[in-house]
Amino acid sequence: MLQVQLQHRFRGTSGFSLDVDFAAPAAGVTAVFGPSGCGKSTLLTALAGLLMPQHGRIVLGCRVLLDTAHQVALPPEQRRCGMVFQDARLFPHLSVHRNLRYGERRAPAAAQGPDFASVVELLGIDHLLARRPGHLSGGEKQRVALGRALLSRPSMLLMDEPLAALDAARKAELLPFLARLRETLRVPVVYVTHALDEVDQLADFLVLMENGQTLASGTVEVMSTRTDLPLVHRRDAGAVLPCRVLTHDRGRGLTRLSFAGGEIQVPLRSEEPGTALRLRILARDVSIATVEPRHLSMQNVLPGVLQSIKPVAAHEAMLHIRLGDSTLLARVTQDAVSRLGLAQGASIWALVKSVAFTAGPAVEDIQ
Numbered sequence: 001m002l003q004v005q006l007q008h009r010f011r012g013t014s015g016f017s018l019d020v021d022f023a024a025p026a027a028g029v030t031a032v033f034g035p036s037g038c039g040k041s042t043l044l045t046a047l048a049g050l051l052m053p054q055h056g057r058i059v060l061g062c063r064v065l066l067d068t069a070h071q072v073a074l075p076p077e078q079r080r081c082g083m084v085f086q087d088a089r090l091f092p093h094l095s096v097h098r099n100l101r102y103g104e105r106r107a108p109a110a111a112q113g114p115d116f117a118s119v120v121e122l123l124g125i126d127h128l129l130a131r132r133p134g135h136l137s138g139g140e141k142q143r144v145a146l147g148r149a150l151l152s153r154p155s156m157l158l159m160d161e162p163l164a165a166l167d168a169a170r171k172a173e174l175l176p177f178l179a180r181l182r183e184t185l186r187v188p189v190v191y192v193t194h195a196l197d198e199v200d201q202l203a204d205f206l207v208l209m210e211n212g213q214t215l216a217s218g219t220v221e222v223m224s225t226r227t228d229l230p231l232v233h234r235r236d237a238g239a240v241l242p243c244r245v246l247t248h249d250r251g252r253g254l255t256r257l258s259f260a261g262g263e264i265q266v267p268l269r270s271e272e273p274g275t276a277l278r279l280r281i282l283a284r285d286v287s288i289a290t291v292e293p294r295h296l297s298m299q300n301v302l303p304g305v306l307q308s309i310k311p312v313a314a315h316e317a318m319l320h321i322r323l324g325d326s327t328l329l330a331r332v333t334q335d336a337v338s339r340l341g342l343a344q345g346a347s348i349w350a351l352v353k354s355v356a357f358t359a360g361p362a363v364e365d366i367q
């Protein structure tokens, strides 16, 4: 586990207070998500040991990095956190090769981790080794920065909005590398972002922050269906479902997926049957029927049970729908709730218009 409890108040004009308390799995990617100025970067600097909080305890696995109650405070070099920022911060006068070797030289002899060749292969930067940072694109620079951080064999990787400075195309180029990293490496990652699509694609666990405080934390799937959190008011609010590819029907251009509440059909995907995928079904793309609908253009009509109805805006409500072992969210008007006579426990059909995929290559990659 990564256990974090921190309290810190900046003196002077800022007066900002950080009050963080969460426990995340030590393996995988933990996203720290929240609006600008909520304290995400401050949290990272405290994890790295670059900010000494007034009170706190940080434990990674069985290592106590900080325990102010017992005067324990490991300095940054003993915490060994690899850091990747929005701007790559590479040495401009050194080649990519030498930037990477710099990271490698900082690795303690006994530390476990990938070697130079495997990092270069993992990040696809072989062809860039002789270049200087000034001759790299933003996405390439970030891959090198990531490689340098990995080669220092960190005990934890801290990433502060590594994609925020990139345009959409560069971001799309880098995301698959980050996803590979998550699948291949064992190093725990704390990933700061205010982009929900990055959370969906990369994170296993989510820590939600607001005004210096942790509002909630949990798996991305569970957090995506919590209607008590500010996430529910976003346009992209919706349930994240882990799925598996069942079959492809190339003639009809459809792929059938299974999830813990049934099956769903989506536009043709490129992944082999058996591949795990994650998809977000936006609440606003789900409609409700109280009798089984027929003769519809929609592919997905899923039987479920209405678990709860929560108002989310003046005239709208968020419905929690139980589909087997999964939960779906549907955002409908209050008018629809009363017209259909919707009530907790009712059997209903959820009609899913479209889904957003949050993992795996796009269908354009087929062939």
Ligand SMILES: Nc1ncnc2c1ncn2[C@@H]1O[C@H](COP(=O)(O)OP(=O)(O)OP(=O)(O)O)[C@@H](O)[C@H]1O
Pocket (backbone or CB within 6 Å): 010, 011, 014, 015, 016, 034, 035, 036, 037, 038, 039, 040, 041, 042, 043, 194
């Ligand atoms: N060294 C400091 N001294 C005083 N105040 C600070 C200091 N560092 C950060 N702050 C304040 O702490 C608050 C949180 O800043 P932080 O950079 O952690 O937010 P953030 O969530 O990472 O924001 P963003 O998403 O915009 O990067 C801000 O109000 C900032 O002004």
